[in-house]
Amino acid sequence: MLRKAYEVALDNIDEGLIIVDGEGRIVYLNQVQLEFDELKMKEINGRYTWDVYQFNREISTLLKVLETGQSFGDYVHYYITNGGQYVRVTGNNFPVTIDGKVVGAVAVYRNLKKSEEMVGKIIELQKKLHQHQMEQGMASFDTGSKKKYYTFDDILGESEHIQEALSWARRAAVTESPVLLLGETGTGKEMFAQSIHAASNRSKNPFIAINCAAIPESLLEGILFGSVKGVYTGANDHKGLFEEADTGTLFLDEINSMSLNLQSKLLRVLEERKVRRLGGKTEIPVDVRLISSCNLEPNREITSQLRSDLFFRLAVVTIKIPPLRIRRNDIKLLVEYYINYFNELFGKKICAVSPKIEKFLKDYSWPGNVRQLKHWVECAMNLVPENENILDENYTPKEDHIFNFNNNKPQEKIEDGPYGIKYRDIVNQIKEQECIKIKEMLERHKGNITKAAHEMGMSRQSLLYRLRKYGMK
Known part of the structure; x- marks a missing residue:
């Protein structure tokens, strides 16, 4: 009964499943994989x-897993089904x-067709939404403005640091x-990117x-570079973002x-100024000005996350956008701007x-x-009530422990509630606890990132991001 229940469960999951014995001979394919590859279990059993x-x-x-005893994945795999169809899947062994x-191995495959169709729809919806926002002038806070993008005039600040960043960006x-x-x-990285574009000849x-x-x-990869019809089941000719951004x-x-x-x-696209669609044989010339961003210091990026040759190709002009804590003189200006904006939006009269x-x-x-x-x-x-014209501590977010107006020092010991520590200590403790949890999960699964991420309820990519962020090996 239990064996039959396992088979019913495995035949009704979204992923394809292949199980082999210690020699690499097929023991089991679930119904998803059989239908996907147009195979019959009785014809392949033991092969x-x-x-x-x-x-x-x-x-x-799978043979690599049998020989090493180590998990293998997450990888993208292309192959031809028994029916002659080109397919593209992600796999984990x-x-x-x-x-x-080691007495056998299991391969889990997910067909990318549905995922890519969904992402394609999302990208199209994002493009339509972006176009609508541009038409409505959403990119600017100024009521009635019909500007397509942020401009340098939208970036507020009089401090030396922000003015230096603006000077570099204008040049x-x-x-x-x-x-x-x-x-x-x-800090407003996309505002800078849009402003650079708006001030350029493009x-x-x-x-x-x-x-x-x-x-x-x-x-x-497919989103950036596009794909050609037939590269995997259901694929059509599809422009990537490089082609969409041409000129x-x-x-x-x-x-x-x-x-x-x-x-x-x-890096190859940047150097050759040509893009090859996924599965394509021809190279398509593209004329694209590239702006990129990252939220960590460049030295750390070079050593841990970015190829050094790509970094130097991207960072022909490097602009550091200052955090608000080192441009405190701009806070009053920004607060006044946002108060005026929300006054009009909410019908308030704060002065x-x-x-x-x-x-x-x-x-x-x-x-x-x-x-x-x-x-x-x-x-x-x-x-704040509509009849008030001064924003004071009576109308600030009471449950936000950042602001304790009964204490003369922000971020010092919080008297109310269970938080008897400094704010920065809270942040550090959260980081420490997350690092401990990640280390514990990786040890439990013998370094298998996919299994650890699954148990933590996050994607493999999210766990990899945290490992890089916290400098964990």
């Missing part, structure tokens, strides 16, 4: 996988051990050189932006999250902030930078 799928024995990933001896805008924007989360041409960390590695600007946000393999392909609020706003470190400041002002403006 070697390389004979069934007609490939060289030496490149068998795992050893089966009994009493310390870079009139050239064709690649630009690398370095800055923490919330301003009337496309501006395409994509967050490299938001797209799975297995799909990002314009392509902004690659969080480029440090891109895999090393994809980085090498990106000033209290001295106590002003001091706390200026003293706080703002780890989320300008974005966090904007969201805090928006929250406070939701709380």
